[in-house]
Amino acid sequence: QTLRALSAADPGLGNAVEYAAWTLTHGHRVNHVTILLNTLGIDGVNTLADLNALLQAEGFEFNPAGGADGWSQGSRAVHLEQSSTLADLVPHTFGCGSRAEVPCSFLELIQRHEGFRGFLGQNAKGIFASTNARPSQPVA
Numbered sequence: 641q642t643l644r645a646l647s648a649a650d651p652g653l654g655n656a657v658e659y660a661a662w663t664l665t666h667g668h669r670v671n672h673v674t675i676l677l678n679t680l681g682i683d684g685v686n687t688l689a690d691l692n693a694l695l696q697a698e699g700f701e702f703n704p705a706g707g708a709d710g711w712s713q714g715s716r717a718v719h720l721e722q723s724s725t726l727a728d729l730v731p732h733t734f735g736c737g738s739r740a741e742v743p744c745s746f747l748e749l750i751q752r753h754e755g756f757r758g759f760l761g762q763n764a765k766g767i768f769a770s771t772n773a774r775p776s777q778p779v780a
Contacts, residue, residue: 666733670745672724677751688712688751689723700747701726702728719756726749 662671677691685691689709692702702711703724714721727743734740 665734665742669769672746672748674748674750677749688723688749691749691751692723695725695747695749703746716753719753720750720759721753722748722750 645705675684675691677688680691682691682694685694689712692709692711696702703726705711705713705723707713707715707721707723709723710726711723712721713723725747730744732740775778
């Protein structure tokens with residue numbers, strides 16, 4: 641409640657508040673793992689859209705981010721493309737005793753072009769939406 645009030649009082653705190661809430665809930669658990677398409681070597685998977693389609697066929701849900709396939713950010717022109725799955729929901733009991741299924745960890749998928757080694761700020765802004773794209777569900 642306090643974190644939500646802080647975020648409402650100063651919208652600029654929104655991302656910091658969300659990250660703080662996630663950390664308070666999950667502690668030192670891994671938030672996400674990044675998979676680099678360039679090193680996978682999977683036959684028939686040559687683009688990020690191919691990898692997204694493969695994982696969707698296996699039941700992974702994606703963070704809607706736009707792009708030609710509806711899930712990707714960035715482009716060959718900026719030398720980096722990325723997408724992310726929605727976080728798994730895990731049951732959690734809060735200190736007050738209430739229980740809910742809350743978003744936990746997700747996969748980030750990237751494809752680098754022309755030797756690019758960095759990250760793009762505009763892409764990073766949406767990646768953590770993977771952990772807040774679904775509302776919490778009460779646990780029975």
